Amino acid sequence: MHHCHSHWDFRKEMGAGVHLTAEKTLAALALVTEGHIHDISHDIYQGAPFIPPNQTPFLMSIFASWRDTIRRRRAAGHKNEMGTNLERVEMTMHVGTHVDALGHASVGSRMFGGLDAEDEVTNLGLATLGAEHIPPMITRGILFDVGGEEGLSAGQVVGVADLERAAERGGFAVEKGDVAMIRTGWGRYFEVDNARYLHGEPGIDVAAAEWLIERGVVAIGADNMAVEVLPNPDPALVMPVHQLALAEHGVWLIENLALEGVARDGLFVSCFAMLSPRFRGATAAPVRPVLLR
Numbered sequence: 001m002h003h004c005h006s007h008w009d010f011r012k013e014m015g016a017g018v019h020l021t022a023e024k025t026l027a028a029l030a031l032v033t034e035g036h037i038h039d040i041s042h043d044i045y046q047g048a049p050f051i052p053p054n055q056t057p058f059l060m061s062i063f064a065s066w067r068d069t070i071r072r073r074r075a076a077g078h079k080n081e082m083g084t085n086l087e088r089v090e091m092t093m094h095v096g097t098h099v100d101a102l103g104h105a106s107v108g109s110r111m112f113g114g115l116d117a118e119d120e121v122t123n124l125g126l127a128t129l130g131a132e133h134i135p136p137m138i139t140r141g142i143l144f145d146v147g148g149e150e151g152l153s154a155g156q157v158v159g160v161a162d163l164e165r166a167a168e169r170g171g172f173a174v175e176k177g178d179v180a181m182i183r184t185g186w187g188r189y190f191e192v193d194n195a196r197y198l199h200g201e202p203g204i205d206v207a208a209a210e211w212l213i214e215r216g217v218v219a220i221g222a223d224n225m226a227v228e229v230l231p232n233p234d235p236a237l238v239m240p241v242h243q244l245a246l247a248e249h250g251v252w253l254i255e256n257l258a259l260e261g262v263a264r265d266g267l268f269v270s271c272f273a274m275l276s277p278r279f280r281g282a283t284a285a286p287v288r289p290v291l292l293r
Helices: 022-029 066-075 160-170 194-198 206-214 240-248 260-264
Strands: 037-039 059-064 086-090 098-100 137-145 179-183 219-222 252-255 269-274 284-286 290-292
Touching: 022 137, 022 269, 137 160, 137 260, 160 206, 179 260, 179 269, 206 240, 240 252
Parallel strands: 137 179, 179 219, 219 252
Antiparallel strands: 037 290, 059 086, 098 252, 098 284, 137 269, 269 290
16 A cells, blocks of 8 residues: 655654554544534633733734725725625634644753754754644544533642542543543633633643653643643652653643533544644644544
8 A cells, every 4th residue: 555655644654643543543533423423622712811921812803805906996986785794803723622743841951862952953943843844633532521510620649549540430441642631620711811821720630641642642631721730749840741741751742622512422532623723833833633433
């Protein structure tokens, strides 16, 4: 069979994308029996939560609208009253449901694959670790429902034991190429109480991230802003899971997932599909991941 070599193969050899095999995709597609699509993403709009000062608000304005465009076309002699609406957007790619590119985090100036931030980070974006290299993911999605009825609280650690218990309840074991999704219950505050959503969060610690990564997950997602627990239980550390996953291991992070519905439905193992728009050099990309069953 002819193997098509896409432009992200060179990253794939280094990052966790190496586990996204044709066999893995076929096995995931075989899980789909009912044809149901569950959307696990949120809207991207001006009221979406963002973390200052690194993140800036999402701004959208209509740049050309029907009245103006019809007036101009009439003046040009056109008779069919064609009105056009289009917008301009200013945003950080880290708004709403999005996936972090590998170049989003560094350890000092060291970036994924041993690259130096001095060379990698340019005024026009990331040279080789940008969002255009995030592979299309059609693979098995596994849901760790650790939030229970009440949901967890800010700063509450989701540890290895919590993941093991959730996997047992969900009836699965982690396999290479899986996308791990962690439902903490924090997602219920997205758009509902943004101040609370942004003020810390429950999430995995370094040990839990290591546990997932050594089992070969290709991405880790969660129903919170940063996947990992904030603030970190060790006050000397800030966002160490980002460094571990992105900079050390080439594992993508998917943030602000909407997991309440699929957790209620008990959709623990499903076909996960996510295609990232290829914003060249971007440190993340907005995405619309879905679970199929």
